[in-house]
Amino acid sequence: MKWKKIDKIHQGKFVTRYDITYETVDKRKKVYEMISRNPHIKTQEDLYEKAADAVVLIMHNREDSKVLLNKEFRLAVGEFVYNFPAGLIDPGETPAQSARRELKEETGLDLVEIVDVIGESYSAVGFSNEKNVCMVGIAEGEFAPSSDTVEEIEAGWYTRQEVRELLKTEKFAARTQAYCYLWSKGH
Numbered sequence: 001m002k003w004k005k006i007d008k009i010h011q012g013k014f015v016t017r018y019d020i021t022y023e024t025v026d027k028r029k030k031v032y033e034m035i036s037r038n039p040h041i042k043t044q045e046d047l048y049e050k051a052a053d054a055v056v057l058i059m060h061n062r063e064d065s066k067v068l069l070n071k072e073f074r075l076a077v078g079e080f081v082y083n084f085p086a087g088l089i090d091p092g093e094t095p096a097q098s099a100r101r102e103l104k105e106e107t108g109l110d111l112v113e114i115v116d117v118i119g120e121s122y123s124a125v126g127f128s129n130e131k132n133v134c135m136v137g138i139a140e141g142e143f144a145p146s147s148d149t150v151e152e153i154e155a156g157w158y159t160r161q162e163v164r165e166l167l168k169t170e171k172f173a174a175r176t177q178a179y180c181y182l183w184s185k186g187h
Contacts, residue, residue, distance in 0.1 A: 001022050001023070001024060003020075003044045004023060005020075006020050006042065006043070006044075007019045007021070011039055015128075017033070017034070018033075018036060019032070034127055036129050036130065037130055052089060052133040053123075054089060054123065055099045055102060055133055055135055056085075056135070056175065058084055058118075058134055058137070059111070059138065060136075060139075061139070061157060062138055062140065065159060066158055066159055067157070067163060067180065068109070069082050069176070070082070070083050070106060071153070071156070073153075080152075081172060081173055082166060082180075083173040084175070085103055085155070086132065087106070095133045096114060096135065099114070099137070105148060106146050106153055106155065107144070107146075107153070108155070109143065109155070110140060112140050113137050113138045114135055114136070117133060117135055120133050121133075160183065160185075160186065164184045166180075
């Protein structure tokens with residue numbers, strides 16, 4: 001693959017749509033459509049030279065007998081989907097600060113301890129360069145509705161058995177589904 005150019009196609013409020021033009025090994029010209037949180041991409045290096053955009057919160061109770069899941073209405077698919085609490089890192093925030101804020105905003109719970117930080121990963125590598133960092137920790141407190149009225153979220157604690165049942169019948173975000181499958185099996 002040989003990089004040729006990138007063109008900004010549309011600037012939205014939260015994402016920018018680009019066309020990346022490249023040449024295949026057999027000399028065919030191809031155009032790849034993508035979206036990014038970065039509205040200023042001009043070079044190939046701009047695609048990957050950036051900090052994480054968002055945090056993903058993998059939270060358990062103190063006993064590690066339950067995992068925290070959000071059942072959230074997602075407009076892109078038009079239905080409720082199980083997902084981990086997550087959100088964008090605001091300018092000037094560290095991922096840990098963002099994790100505390102997002103957890104409180106989406107669930108009402110407090111982040112008691114960050115047990116581990118999983119390195120950066122891509123949210124949807126097939127069409128976006130959005131990166132996130134997963135924060136693994138312990139949460140507690142009382143559930144409260146999302147502080148943002150555009151988010152329809154039902155947060156809850158789920159046991160391994162409850163997660164196994166949800167996996168059979170409910171829709172999940174891919175990263176949440178993969179983690180929940182392994183966690184529900186005791187891995």
